Amino acid sequence: MVNRRTFLKTTGVAAGAAALGFPAVLRAQPKEIKIGAVHPVTGPLAEIGQACRLGAQMAVDAVNAAGGIKSMGGARLELILADTENKPDVARAEAERVINAGAQIITGAFHSGQTAAMVPVAQQKRVPFLIDISAADPITLNVAESVKKGDQKVQYVYRNFPTTRIFGLRAVQFMTEVFREAKVSPKRVVLMYTNDLFGQTQARQFQAAVKEKNPGFEIVEAIPYPENATDLSTEVSRVKALKPDILAPVTRATTAILMLQELAKQRVELMGIISPGTPGLYEAGQIAQLKELIEYVMDCVPWPNYKNPRTQKVAEEYAKRSGGKNFDTNSGYSYEAILVMADVLERAKSTDPDAIVDAIKKTNLKDPLMVSGGPIVFNEVGDNPNASTAMVQILGQKPVVVWPKDAAAQKFVLPRPKA
Amino acid sequence: MDPTLIGQGLLNGLLFGGVYSLMAVGLTLIFGVMRVVNFAHGDMMVWGMYLAWLLATRAGVDPYAGFLVCAAALFVLGFAVQRALVDRILDAPHEMQILLMLGVALVLENAALVTFGPDPHRVRSALGLSTLWVGPIFVDVARLVTFAVAIALTFVLYLFLFRTDLGKAIRAAADNTYGALVIGIDVRRVYAVAFGIGAACVGAAGALVSAVLPFQPSAGLSASVTSFNIVIIGGMGSLLGAFLGGLLVSVAESLGAVFLAPSLKELVSFSLLILILLFRPAGLFGKGAA
Amino acid sequence: MRWAGLVGVLVLLALPPFLDSYVTTIFIFIFFYGFLGQAWNLVGGYAGQLSLGHAAFVGIGAYTAAMLSMKAGVTPWLGMFAGGALAAVLGAAIGYLGFRFRLRGFYFVLLTVAFAEVCRIVALNTEAIGGALGLYITFTGNPRQFQFQDNRSYYYIALALMLGATGIVTLIERRRFGAYLTAIREDETACEALGVNAFKYKLLAMIVSSFLTGIGGTFYAFYLFSLQPNTVFGIPLSVEIIIRPIIGGAGTVLGPILGSFILSPLAELSRFYFAKAGWSGAHLMVYGVLLIGVVLFVPQGAYPYLRRLFAGRPKA
DSSP states (O other): OOOHHHHHHHHHHHHHHHHHOHHHHHHHOOOEEEEEEEEOOSSTTHHHHHHHHHHHHHHHHHHHHTTSBGGGTSBEEEEEEEEOTTOHHHHHHHHHHHHHTTOSEEEEESSHHHHHHHHHHHHHHTOOEEEEEOOOTHHHHHHHHHHHTTSSSSOOEEEOSOOHHHHHHHHHHHHHHHHHHHTOOOOEEEEEEESSHHHHHHHHHHHHHHHHHOOSOEEEEEEEEOTTOSOOHHHHHHHHHTOOSEEEEEOOHHHHHHHHHHHHHTTOOOSEEEESSOSSSSOHHHHHHHGGGGTTOEEEEOOBOTTSHHHHHHHHHHHHHHTSOOOOHHHHHHHHHHHHHHHHHHHHOSOOHHHHHHHHHTOOBOSOSBOBSSSBOOOTTSBOTTBOOEEEEEETTEEEEEESGGGOSSOOOOSOOOO | OOHHHHHHHHHHHHHHHHHHHHHHHHHHHHHHHHOOOOTTHHHHHHHHHHHHHHHHHHHOOOHHHHHHHHHHHHHHHHHHHHHHTGGGGTTSOHHHHHHHHHHHHHHHHHHHHHHHOSSOBOOOOTTTTOEEEETTEEEEHHHHHHHHHHHHHHHHHHHHHHHSHHHHHHHHHHHOHHHHHHTTOOHHHHHHHHHHHHHHHHHHHHHHHTTTSOBOGGGHHHHHHHHHHHHHHHOTTOHHHHHHHHHHHHHHHHHHHHHSOGGGHHHHHHHHHHHHHHHOTTOSSOOSOO | OHHHHHHHHHHHHHOGGGSOHHHHHHHHHHHHHHHHHHHHIIIIIISOOOOSOTHHHHHHHHHHHHHHHHHHOOOHHHHHHHHHHHHHHHHHHHHHHHHHTTOOHHHHHHHHHHHHHHHHHHHHTOGGGTTTTOEEOOOOOOGGGTOOSSHHHHHHHHHHHHHHHHHHHHHHHHSHHHHHHHHHHHOHHHHHHTTOOHHHHHHHHHHHHHHHHHHHHHHHHHHHOEEOHHHHSSHHHHHHHHHHHHHHOTTSSSHHHHHHHHHHHHHHHHHHHHHHHTOTTHHHHHHHHHHHHHHHHOTTOHHHHHHHHHHHHHHO
16 A cells, blocks of 8 residues: 555645645545554553554554545544453453444454454444454454355454464475575474463464475474463473474463573573564564573564565654564554555545445555565455565574565574574 | 483472472461461562562662562561551451452552563573583572572571561461460561561562563462462461472472473372362371361 | 332343443443352352352353354254353362362362363363364354344343342242351351251352353353453453452342442443553552452442441431
8 A cells, every 4th residue: 555656645745735734734624534453452461462552553643644544535543442451351342342432443452362252243343353463263264154154244354464374384384495595404393382372373283284294304292381381491301302403482472581591501402493483582672681592593473574665664663662672573463454454445435344345355455564475465264365474583683584585684594503 | 201301300390499489488477377368479479570670670789689678678568568458357258358469469460560561571690591510410500599598588487487586476376366465465566577578588589580580560370379389288377388388399390391291280280289178188298177 | 129129120121222332242241240240159158168260160161062062063052051061060079079178268269279270271281172272153143053143132141141140049048048058158067066968058059150150151152252261261260250249249149240230340441541541551450459448448248338328327
């Protein structure tokens, strides 16, 4: 939508309006389109939820600064903020509340369970729901099936985020390609994962993808640990005893710190630490805490495409408004969801839910902010099949895209240098 | 099964057990004296961690020295909570006591969230990553120090309770409130001091692990539950039981991570808890019946 | 009193057409948590056996009905009774062990917590029921599948659940069973000395309570459409369940309902207010402060307090 040309055009329009001065404001009288943004901003996922919220808010500000929705007389977007408290019942109530407060589109909710609780609200109230983050496959699939069987007339739930299956397949693909490029052939991979919703799903999809693609390395053991583990020393001792070439971790923020500390303390020698996709290994806060321990760690996550100059601009602003945080998976996809909505509204020229759904289905948004396999489109299930992950490596204390090659900002370092 | 791994598991568990012990000792002291279960125990621990973090980042104090300050601060908090709140519901039914402490826990957790934000924090210590190697087995120096300090603190507490007048008064009040009243002990003061000491213990435990263990405001609940498990397993109200129970639970969890899928290691302590509750509710090291 | 109750029910029955969907949702949660609180009230309030593991019954009921519906095509209208029955089996097991081994006070609390946690961890590690990912129920809006296109249907079902449980508790309270339970709570030893089989009545209370809670699980599953072990078996849900009856007045018929009418709107309001101010987490602090306030100033719960207030006024 806002590629460079339309950006120039819109700034031109804005400048023109400014030149006309006061009367233009009177004439325009743009109405507001309300968007409900439901995220877990308190509770254990608060850090992520707040990043999502800020991402969405910045995107709304950007769209408004560029003149709002022009096909609707420059209508401005307005966010209605909501908090799931990391609970599904609250997610549902909050979805009802924002819709009641006038939200014509909703987005959210990071945690797949909470997202799923919002789905029936969207279907009941006929309010389009563009999921910004949530990877569980059944969320959109179930709705699509329900429509197919005729139980529901229209699908109001869409998602611009890679599903867990994509996560697993891409991780194996990127690893294989990177190993080939580096001329290394690791054989033994140990998978160590937090036994929560995200960790278990990632682990299973990764295992399934390894089985399916038979990439020349094998997962010699999968070690799950409790999500609120306070001690991973024994688990890491177990990893060490298995003598793996690659450690593939799926963690949460705190357990990522625990794990990397233990790996250093116990001097576990690895060719690489490559996650099939996890939080905890790229955030600015984590890097500040872990310093040299996190250097060279690789992670296959959805990531902003910094080769896109727009992304760089957004990232700079995000750093300013967040107090120095990285523009990353969460802030990035929440930001992009709003951009998709703006594009959809621009084409729908209306806030009628069915007009919006029609426009969503016809979406073909080139040059996305996030690393992607192609333009943003929505398939018959309601997912964006081009939503992808990227391989990110911490180089010089910064997360950098190192694969796929066309999105890579720097060359990866593998095997990791011995300490 | 690799014997090195088993040995390593045992050692890891034992060293981490010092922290568990200190948490449990604080809880059991409060319970032993007042028959009140401190549901905000874990959240007090988290505040100990954040104080250690403040000290380390703002004043450059290493947590292995700063824990004394944290303990003192938590003593004040515990004393105040007892005086202002707990003291008024000592005779109320259990559910009201539990509810009150849940309220305190909610306030503490979310005060931490509002103050420090949701990101995980970690305290950097000079000892943070140093290790000793004994053959194939490594010893985590930070944990070794934590363990030593935890044992020393428990020992000091023991001396205090058995050698000083105030300590003896606390024990007397724990044994028999009316008796203590009869011989002229200021029971209200004793209660507040005991609550303060309990909070100080868990605050010190928090500060001591802050260099090893990253933390978030939401970490309190599971710390509370762990403490409950330990005191029941060790024997409610028994200091020695809490101390040994802490070591035992930690070692059991660590060995659970060696032999079972580590995600099941939580199951070890809960299963142990159920068995103890049913067959020896006074705990492994407690005296008398429930 | 009876008239006031009848009027209250009639008002609630007539209300939905005048409510917007969000307020309807708040009422649904008031009724649902009121229902769960009422079920808990039987064992936690009347019998005085403080269970902090009632989430396990919700979880078992929810997973049973959802699995039956997803894998075997059994309608949740039947599945809910299967879920209730399974929950009652677990309730009976916990009750049997807890009461046979005479666990009281905090010990019983921890036993119930431990069982719920074991359920949670087992569910988390059982792939057949979705593991940590949980179950995702397809929204069809088909009433035969316990799903409704219109929120008002959920309103009436939740209301029916709450009134039904209240009816059961009222019946029990008026019979000998209820009197025994209260007597056991006040002084179990004296009760047994008088020849009341305390074990039997406590166990019965636990079974009825867990059965009802298990039925509530079906509502949970088919209102929120996804189940994860951490949410349906977790300690926070157990806390939600016990808070309302305790605040309203445990061991009274109207306590859980009143507590729910106080707490659910309060949670909504404070969340909304503080979200506006941009203070994430502050609303939960307020919630905590209120809890503390209730315990300190209205320790018997709101309902007994109000009753005393109204009963006391004519004399004054």
